[in-house]
Amino acid sequence: MNRRLLAALLALLLAAAGGGLVLVYAKNADQRALAGAQLAGVWVAQKLVPAGTTLKAAEEQGLLTHTKVSAEAVPAGALEEINAGNRELLALSDVQPGEYVLAARFGTTPPAEKAIEVPAGKLAVSVQLSDPARVGTFVTPGSHIAIYTSYKIKALGDDARSKKINDNDIKGTSVLLDDVLVIGVGTSALAAPAKTDGAAAPAANSTGVLVTVAVPPGDAAKLIHGVANYTLYAALRGSGVKIDPNQQANDLNLFPGTLP
Structure with missing residues (x-):
């Protein structure tokens, strides 16, 4: 075996060893990052967890999996545990694969029994939002959102x-x-609407999707005023x-000095 061939083999071995060290380092770095995170x-x-499935059945059938993530990444209202107090609750609408499971997605009202589930003491108000303004498809029934409003500024006075x-x-x-519970998105609600004669659900409006939220009466007036007069945007x-x-x-305040 000549020197050139030996040198090539040695280079290959060194490259493989270096790649292995990089993988080990990266794995250890990930483990250190997880260890330091809460x-x-x-x-x-x-x-898919079909509407009407109990939490117990969803767990036993392997439809749900339990995992650990950074506490900062957990969405508001996430289901913390499945226990004797909630395992018989029913999925009030389909839960899609990959979704974080929210506690509000399960309840005692069977699907198709009510058109929508409005929490006691609150009013349901619908807002039409574009896909970006409703955080794409990530806002689902049971999500908590903040609602922002954009408007033209008018100053009072003749100075x-x-x-x-x-x-x-x-x-x-x-x-x-700053904190609103979503109880319906489009035709999907905390309790799904009853099916009639096998007819297909109406298509979403091409200009946006209806997001229905539950708010106290005082906040309902603010939201309805915002819907009627301003541009609204939601944040998950x-x-x-x-x-x-x-x-x-x-x-x-974003661009100081721009006013003539």
């Missing part, structure tokens, strides 16, 4: 600054409602997130 247990749909603001197209965005809440209800962004 983890929380969550349930995830492994397969020079107020006139400049009113003469220019100054826009602002504020928090309208994670666990432990804190939102300043007085938070506002506008052209003047």
Whole structure:
């Protein structure tokens, strides 16, 4: 075996050893990162969980799996455990594979018995949102969202600054409602609507999808006013997130000095 062949074999061995060391390092880095993070247990749909399936059956049939993720990544309202107190609860609508399982997706009302499940003391209000404004397909019945509103700023007064603001197209965005429970998206609700004569569900409006939320009466007035007069946008809440209800962004504080 000549020197050139030996050198080539040695180079291959060194490359393989180096690649192995990189993989070991990366694996150890992942383990160190997980060890340093605060983890929380969550349930995830492994397969489709049809409406009407009990939590007990979903677990026994392997439709759900329990895993640990960073506590910061756990969505608000996530199902924490399956126990004697909730294992007989029914899936109120289909839970799609890959979804985090939310506690609000299970209840005692069988599907098709009610058109929608509105929590006691609250009102159901529907908002039409585009796909981006409802966080794509990730907002589902049982999710908690924050709702923001965008509007044109008008200044009251006849001074020079107020006139400049009113003469220019100054826009602002504020928090309208910081924590809202979603009870329906399109035709999918916490309790699915009854089927009639095998007819297909109506198609979603091409300009957006209806998101139905449950809010206290006072917040219902705010939301309806926002629907009627402003542009609304939703954000999906994670666990432990804190939102300043007085938070506002506008052209003047985002781009200081732009007003003539």
